[in-house]
Structures are given as structure tokens and as C-alpha cells.
Amino acid sequence: MAELNFSGVTKSFGGAPALDDITAGIRAGEFVALLGPSGCGKTTLLRLTAGFDRPDAGSITLGGAVMADPARFVPPEEREIGIVFQSYALWPHKTVAGNVAYPLEVRRRPRAERDRRVAEALNLTGLTAFADRMPAQLSGGQRQRVALARCLVFEPRAVLLDEPLANLDLALRASMQDVFRMFHRRTGATMVYVTHDQGEALALADRVAVMESGRIRQFAPPELLYREPSNCFVAGFVGxxxxxxxxxxxxxxxxxxxxxxxxxxxxxxxxxxxxxxxxxxxxxxxxxxxxxxxxxxxxxxxxxxxxxxxxxxxxxxxxxxxxxxxxxxxxxxxxxxxxxxxxxxxxxxxxxxxxxxx
Ligand SMILES: Nc1ncnc2c1ncn2[C@@H]1O[C@H](COP(=O)(O)OP(=O)(O)O)[C@@H](O)[C@H]1O
Ligand SMILES: [Mg+2]
The missing domain is CATH 2.40.50.100 (RNA polymerase II/Efflux pump adaptor protein, barrel-sandwich hybrid domain)
Incomplete structure (x- = not known):
């Protein structure tokens, strides 16, 4: 796990600002939610963090090392960041265990270590009994667990989650929230969780960054956002x-x-x-x-x-x-x-x- 820092991060698409001077620090091991309405820049901020895109200005550091600034750009595969999307992005032709082992194969880890880590990750996400199933034989919640296990297996320095529960029904969302909480407790990973659902953000995160129009309008623990909003947007959007x-x-x-x-x-x-x-x-x-x-x-x-x-x-x-x-x-x-x-x-x-x- 590592701390994640944004300083003056700005990004425009065709002249329209998607991120406007984002400055924020996320502590090592912290669980942070990015909360805001659709189009406010949440996914853009995650994509820049993962290295799928470059900021126009500003810098992003992970564990004190520059990942992106005007002079440097570390490609995604060298950032050691785990990512979980709402579309699970599993390999359809690989078993559950095969999907989870994939990041270790890419990193050419020895067989014994691979098997041990896969077993641990499956155990942690409650998937041991499903190791030999194919993704098509799983429910949505189980697929999201596979995505989580796959990102846990290589011990990433940070885990980014982009609306991971958006495709699941209400009851399953509640139980998956417990899985994320447990995942965070057991791994101590630095987590950035994007959602437009305030209930999810307030329930899960240590701190919530409320975003609007490419800006962070308040970054505070859930109770503080609710009790002491610092502007009209946050007061109206949260609670x-x-x-x-x-x-x-x-x-x-x-x-x-x-x-x-x-x-x-x-x-x-x-x-x-x-x-x-x-x-x-x-x-x-x-x-x-x-x-x-x-x-x-x-x-x-x-x-x-x-x-x-x-x-x-x-x-x-x-x-x-x-x-x-x-x-x-x-x-x-x-x-x-x-x-x-x-x-x-x-x-x-x-x-x-x-x-x-x-
Ligand atoms: N690749 C892109 N090309 C053009 N515009 C984009 C692109 N990605 C995002 N945007 C725009 O940037 C803004 C922020 O988008 P996004 O980060 O996806 O918001 P969110 O995830 O909060 O819904 C939106 O206005 C969106 O249309
Ligand atoms: Mg988005």
C-alpha cells in the first residue's frame, strides 16, 4: 500500500474541462470514495491515476514517486495498481482460478507462489468452492468477487474501483459492500472507490471527496460531510x-x-x-x-x-x-x-x- 497524491491535476477533452485543478492527498491504507453526479470527472481521475491517460497539467505521485507530471509518465503496467470496473472484465475462457492467477502469470511468478497466492485470494473473497467454474457460470456478485480476487492477488500498491456495484441489484450491493469492507480490513490496501451513490460512499469510506464539475468541493469523513458541509453543493448533495x-x-x-x-x-x-x-x-x-x-x-x-x-x-x-x-x-x-x-x-x-x- 502507498499514499496517493494529486497536485493541480487538470484535464480537458476538446476544450471542455473534465478535471479542474485537483489537489488532494490519500493516505497509505486509506479507503476514500469519490462521490459526485454523472459527468463530474470521477472516472477521468481514476483513469489518470491508473495511467490510461495523461493529465494536461499537474502531477500524480504514488508512494512518493512521480507517476505523471509534465516531464514524466509511468505506463499503467509499471504502476502496480489494481483496478475493478463495473463490467467485470474477466477472461471468459479462463476458470475462476485462471482469471485470478493471470496477473501473476504476467509477472512471471514461480508456480508454487502463484498457487499459494491464488488460494489465499480465493479464500479471502469466499470463492474457494468456485475455483474451477467459468465466469459464465457465476452470478454478478460472484464475478465481481473474482475481479476483486484478481486485483488482490498481486498485492497492488493501490486499488481503484469504478462503480463496481452499479450492475448489481440492491440486496447484492449491500452484501458486496461487506465484501469490500472486509477486503480493505484484511489487506490494508489504499482504496479509491468511485460512486454516484452517496449511501455507498458514506457507508464504506474513511473519507469522501465530493466532486462537482471537475472539482473537489469537500474532502472529509462521512460524519463531517453530513454535519458540517462547507458549501451549498455538498449540503444539498449529501444527506x-x-x-x-x-x-x-x-x-x-x-x-x-x-x-x-x-x-x-x-x-x-x-x-x-x-x-x-x-x-x-x-x-x-x-x-x-x-x-x-x-x-x-x-x-x-x-x-x-x-x-x-x-x-x-x-x-x-x-x-x-x-x-x-x-x-x-x-x-x-x-x-x-x-x-x-x-x-x-x-x-x-x-x-x-x-x-x-x-
Ligand atoms: N475520452 C473522452 N473524450 C471526450 N470527453 C470525455 C472523455 N472522457 C470523459 N469525457 C468528459 O469528461 C467529463 C467527465 O467524465 P467522467 O470522468 O467520465 O465523469 P464521471 O465518471 O464522473 O461520470 C464528462 O463531461 C465527459 O463527457
Ligand atoms: Mg464514471
């Missing part, structure tokens, strides 16, 4: 809840500010003196009959154990939890508890436009 324009009114001590939110004065958590937005998660909203902020119920979904309410208040749509069912159309009182406030410079222009329209 549920609302992103609401707000303005500071004064200090409240201990890294807190009094803020005007939905016409109410609220204490907000923040790390900036001039926030202009708050992220209101369901956890930040308490239902209380006497609260002056009134909301109309527009939806009520039973989640098992509790209900999720969709609420309309001051022209915004909010999401809250309730232990009791609410009727669509009824009016409830809301109090807001310690939302997270942040400054988004792009939000200001959005707000100015909204005010001009009003």
Missing part, C-alpha cells in the same frame, strides 16, 4: 435536508452565531464569521406546538419506528422526523436547533438573483 439562505445577527459564544433563518433567530454552529447559508437536517428540526415558526405538512412517510415529514415553511421545503403520523395539510410548529452555517461565495450571486426576481 437529506434543506439549504437555506441565512444571515448572521451576532455572537453566541463557543463557535456559535445568532442567525436569522426562516424569519427566526437561531443559534447556529459555524467556523466562519460571515456565513450566508445553513444546512437544516431533519435532526435540526423539532416539532413543537407552541413554536412561532409554522409549517404545513406536505408529506408523511413511515420509515419503521418513525415518520419522515415533508414540510413547507416560509417558501422552503424541509424534512423532519416525527414519532407520530401527521396529516397532509395540517399545520405544525417548528423549532430549529443548532443548524450548521457556512459561507458559499457562489451562493451570494444566487441569492442576489433571487432577490432581484422577488
Amino acid at each position: 437529506e435536508g434543506a439549504v437555506i439562505a441565512a444571515r448572521p445577527m451576532g455572537q453566541a459564544g463557543q463557535g456559535r452565531l445568532r442567525m436569522q433563518v426562516l424569519g427566526q433567530e437561531v443559534t447556529a454552529r459555524t467556523e466562519t464569521p460571515t456565513p450566508n447559508y445553513v444546512s437544516l437536517r431533519p435532526e435540526n428540526i423539532t416539532l413543537s406546538d407552541s413554536a412561532p415558526l409554522r409549517a404545513r405538512v406536505s408529506g408523511c412517510t413511515y420509515l419503521g419506528g418513525r415518520f419522515r415529514l415533508a414540510l413547507e415553511a416560509e417558501g422552503e421545503t424541509l424534512s423532519a422526523f416525527s414519532t407520530q403520523r401527521a396529516q397532509v395539510g395540517e399545520t405544525l410548529g417548528l423549532s430549529l436547533r443548532e443548524p450548521w452555517a457556512f459561507h458559499d461565495p457562489e451562493g451570494e450571486t444566487l441569492m442576489a438573483r433571487a432577490l432581484a426576481d422577488a
